[in-house]
Amino acid sequence: MKENRHLGWVIRRSMMTFVCLSVMLPGFSYPATPSEPAPALRPGKLRSETVFRLAFSAEQARIRARRWAQKQRIPVYSQLFDGTAMQLMDVLDDRPVYFTTFNHNAALISGASVLQESLDFDLDGTGVTIGIWDQNMPLAAHQEFESSVPRITLWESVDISAHATNVAGTIGAIGLNLEAMGMAPNAQIEAYSWDNDLSEMAAVAASYPNEPYTIYISNHSYGVSTGWSYTNLSGKYGWYWMAEWNNAASIEPAFGQYSLRTAEIDELAWNAPYFLAFFAAGNDRSDNPLQGARVYYSSVVQGRQEWRNKKFDSTCPLGDGDVKNGYDTLHSSAVAKNVVTVGAITEAAGPGIRARDLEDTSVTAYSAFGPTDDGRVKPDLVAQGNGLYTTAAKTVTSYARVSGTSFSCPSASGSALLLVQYYERLFKRQAMRASTLKGLLLHTADDLHLPGPDYQTGWGLINVYEAAQLMRAQSLATDGLYMIEARLDNTGGESHTYSVTLTEPDDVTFTLCWTDPRGPATDRYDYRRPTLVHDLDLRVVKDQTTFMPFMLNPSTPEKGAITGDNVIDNVEQIILHLPEPGAYTIQVRKKKRLTTPVQWYSLISDVPLISEQVITPGDIDGSLNPGDLDIPQR
DSSP: OHHHHHHHHHHHHHHHHHHHHHHHSTTOOOOOOTTSOOOTTSTTHHHHHHHHHHHHHHHHHHHHHHHHHHHHTOOSEEEOTTSOEEEEEEEETTEEEEEEEOOOOHHHHHTHHHHHHOTTTOOOOTTOEEEEEESSBOOTTSGGGOOSSOOEEEOSOOOBOHHHHHHHHHHHOOOSSGGGOOSSTTOEEEEEEGGGHHHHHHHHBOSSTTOTTOBSEEEEOEEEOOSEEEEOTTSSOEEEEOSOOBTBTOOOTTTTOOOHHHHHHHHHHHHSTTOEEEEEOOSGGGOOOOTTOEEEEEEEETTEEEEEEEEOSTTSOOOTTTTTTTOSOOOTGGGOTTSEEEEEEOOOBOSSTTOBOOSSOOBOSSOOOOOOTTOOOOSOEEEEOSSEEEEOSSSTTOEEEEOSHHHHHHHHHHHHHHHHHHHHHHSTTOOOOHHHHHHHHHHHSBOOSSSSOBTTTBTOBOOHHHHHHHHHHHHHOSSSEEEEEEEEESSSOSEEEEEEEEOSOOOEEEEEEOOOOOOOOOOSTTOOSOOOSSOEEEEEEETTEEEOOEEOOTTSTTSOOEESOOOSOSEEEEEESSOOSEEEEEEEEESSOOSSSEEEEEEEEEEEEEESSOOOOOOOSOOOOHHHHTOOBO
C-alpha cells in the first residue's frame, strides 16, 4: 500500500508544473524550434509518462525484492552501529541489490567560505533550492534549520535518518554553531527517500530556466552495495560478499559498469538539461577483510539461498581495494556520464580564510577510484570528506563529526548551489545548462595528484571561488565570452570555431563539456566499449600546430594523462602551458552524424573568445548562449 500511495503522489507531483503553467500563464507556451524537439521532461504528458514508468519500475522491483527476501529469509533493511544503512531494492538474477549510505572545515576547502564571507559575493543560498535523496528524512526541526520560513520540505512521511540529517547539515546548516555551518546556509532543501529516486528526480528536474517547481541540483550520498560490504544480513556482523561466490576466482562485475540504472540516470539528465545530480563516489576502496576475519557468502541449498561463513584467507576473493590496487571501485550510479561524481580528500585548509593547503592533502583511504569500465575519467571532483562537523539527529541541538564520500558529496553540491545563486544574480531570468555548471566546476578545480585528470581525484579539488570569479568576468566581458553555450546539428552545424589572441605567457585552459545521450547498458565484466554516443572534439590550433585534449588509459590507471584524440569522455580539456604570443583558433566539432537533431555543448575558457561564424542558437528558454549575449563575431 505504501508503494501504491507513493506512486500516485509522484504522478501528481510531476503534473504540478503543467497545471501551474496553464493557470498562471494562459496562452504562453515554450515552443521548440522545428529542428529541436523540446526535452522529454518539459511539463505535460511526456514528463508524466516518464515519471510513471520509472515509479512503476521501482515499485515492481521492491515487490520482487521483498518476496525474494521473505523466501530466502534475508532482511530487507540493515543498519550498523556507525549509522551506515542498507536496504534491499531489487533482485537481479538471484543477486540482491542493496542501496547503502557512504559513511566512514569543508566550506573553506571548497571555496564556499569566501563566497559566504566576502562582501564582493555575499552568497548564502538565498532563493535557491536543492533536492536531497537519502535513506530517510533529515531532522527538519534541528536548530540549524530554524527560520521564519521552513527551510526543509519533507516530501515523504518516513522515519528520521541520522545520515540524511548529516547530509542536510553539510549543505544548509545556518551556523548557530559556526563550526557546523553548511555550504549554502540559507538554501531551501527538498528531502526525499531513496525508494523512488529516479521517478522523483524526473518529476522535479529542471528542463528549462525558471521552470516552476523544479530544481537545478540534487545530492545523492548513497549507491549500490558492491563487492565486500560490512553488514549483518545473516543476523551477525561481518564482511559479506555481495556478488557470485567462486572462492578466490570470484569477481565483482558491477564495479565501474555502465548498468541499466546508470543508463537511466543519463537518460534523465539528457531529458532535463538544466538539472545536475551529484553522486558520492563510494567508500569501497577500504572494504578489505583482514586475514582470519569471519566472512559470509551466499550459497543456494535446495533452492533456498543461505549465508555460509568461513575465515578470510587466500581462498576468498581479494578485498575491493586490493583487486586492482584500489582502482575500478565505483558503484553504478557514480559511473553515469552526466552527473558529478565526488570523491573524498583529507583536510586541505591552511591558515587564513582563503588559504588552501594543497601540498598536504591526500585522497582518503576509502574514497573509490575510477576508471569506469569504458575508461572515462571518474570521479569528476574531490572535496573534503574527513571529519566534517555537522548536524545530528539525536536531538534538535546535537552535532556529530562524520567522514565518508557521503559528506564530500554535499560539500560539493552545496558549494555549487552558491554558483546557481550567483548566476541568477548576474544574469537575470537565466540559468546555466547542467553541462555549463559541470564544465565550470571541472575547469576551475585545483589539480591534485598528477598533472591533468586522473582516476583518483578526477579533475581536482572543487574551487567555487575561482568558478565565481570566472562568472564575474563573463558578466563584465565586452569583447568575447568566457562561457559559451551553443549547439551542433546535422544540417550545417558541423563545427564551430572561436579565436583569441594571447599576449601573456600564462597558462590558459579550455574546457568542453556536454550532456550526452544515454549509452548502451551492459552486465558484462570490464566491458571496454565506449558509452559515448556523440563524440565531440576540442582542438586548439596555432599556425600549423594542433593542441589535443587530455586522455587517460584504463589499462594503466595509475599513470598520468597524455594528450590525444579522446573518444570516450564527454568532457575534454586543453591546457596551453606558457603559450607563445599570437593568434589561436579554438575548434568544437563532431566526428559523425548525431543520433538526435542537435547536441548542445558548453565551452569554458580562461580568456574571452570571439566567434568566427554566425551561430544560430535556436534557444528559446533564455539560457546563456552567443545569440542571447551578442557574442562578438568576425
